Amino acid sequence: MIRFIDVQKEYDNGTKALKGVSVRIDDGEFVFLVGPSGSGKSTLIKLITAEIAPTEGRVMVNGFNLNNITPRQVPQMRRTLGVIFQDFRLIEKKSVYDNLAFAMRAIGASNRELRRRIPYVLQLVGLDQKGDRFPGQLSGGEQQRVAIARALVNNPSMIIADEPTGNLDPQRSLEIMMLLERINELGTTVLVVTHEKNLVNRFNKRVVTIENGRLISDETGGYYNVEKV
Amino acid sequence: MSRKFNTGYYVSEGVHSIFTHGFMSFAAVCMIVACLIIMGSFTLLAANLDNTLGDLESENEMLVYIDDALTQDQARMLQPTLAQVDNVSQLTFVTKENALADYKAKHNDNIAVLEDLPNEALRDRYRVHVYDIERMADTQAALEQVPGVAWVRAAIEIADGFVMVRNIATGVAMVLIGILLIISLFIIANTIKLATFYRREEIAIMKMCGATDGFIEWPFVVEGILLGLTGALIAFFAQWGLYQMVAKFAIQGNGLSLVNMISYSSMATTILAVFCGVGVFIGVVGSLFAIRKFLQV
């Protein structure tokens, strides 16, 4: 569950990226966060992952109050999230399997847990035959599937994807979105940032639109329509 | 998920990291070796001077001449009083007859010398040894205060000379150790900084996955400790070789055997322990410094 109450974020250089955003995402939801480039989408994501702190307002993530979270609690909070980026961020010199193992070891998983969990997740994203490949030997779409598998491997309650299809062609993009939809159907909350209008409109999901640091529409079953404002 | 302290993981990551930037690691180990040897050499020099000073303390005696007005029995009675003077370790009474006999023996009964015999040769005296040669002048003064003592002869200059050399060597050793410690720390910190730079993407992913600060930091601390310990071991053996060479040279060139060198093997355990201790200290502090400054977890 995510709750933003009147959140403002001003960067050190004076840029006001968010100018009072209130939004609530419940467990089990699938939400598109849309808006033009520079509108503050990534800033919102970084507030959720506690990479940056809000200037004003309150941020709650999966039961953690990020306004007064202790440094020791931050890793615990992050374990409830699986994060996906536009540029995949895989370790090039590690195989697909080892990329996932790396993420599990980072939170202290045993080898037995690795052997049980990784094949299941690879099969979920359709890469069960490619565990021993290296990222360089995979297509962009496949690499993003690895990144999704890595986000899922520690069994988070929420997946957060910042422009996951930004580097992919329309067909691969659609496949990635459908995979995320499937993951949501299996019970994981999903928040997807994108500015690809056509893609968003192919799904019948809740769409939160921000522009210039402000939330300008929030419609369940809505669509991406910046022009209407 | 298991929460045990994963030593195997930290060590294998630390070792792996050392070899991914082998040259920098090699340079760091070389610096630590150089620093430890320089530290070690000056400390060993100071230790040997201190040892020689100890020999000097047992050899160097003062002569306490007793007033002529006292009878020999009265002079003997002074023994307990003199023994109570601070820093006096050993006290031997020598009658003037014995002293004269010694003197004659030394000078082969040469009449001419006997004629020139200094006055004090005919006094009763005590031979006095001290515990601490540095306080010899004070002890001399204190002995002269004792009623019945005419005067005290002491070779203060030799003692002072040795004390000064020893103190300078110790001072130089201290300053050098301080400077070299700082340089070693700086080098280790830079090596670890480089290591964190090589692994910045992995670190970012670990953070994103919810790895704790400790989990991310430990492999770097282990790397620092391994570099420090490797340097310490190499330095220990290099120091050994160097010391043997100097010892051989000192024995050949030093007929007076004024400097009596301590054997390396008798100090080996201590030196190894100190080197390893310093190596680990440099490794831990250097890596923690780099982590706090550059990792920003």
Ligand SMILES: Nc1ncnc2c1ncn2[C@@H]1O[C@H](COP(=O)(O)OP(=O)(O)O)[C@@H](O)[C@H]1O
């Ligand atoms: N670290 C930063 N320092 C200063 N300004 C920033 C920083 N990150 C983003 N911004 C600015 O904040 C605004 C919102 O950025 P961002 O949240 O990345 O937008 P979006 O992801 O919607 O494209 C932009 O004007 C951007 O230039």
Ligand SMILES: [Mg+2]
């Ligand atoms: Mg962005």
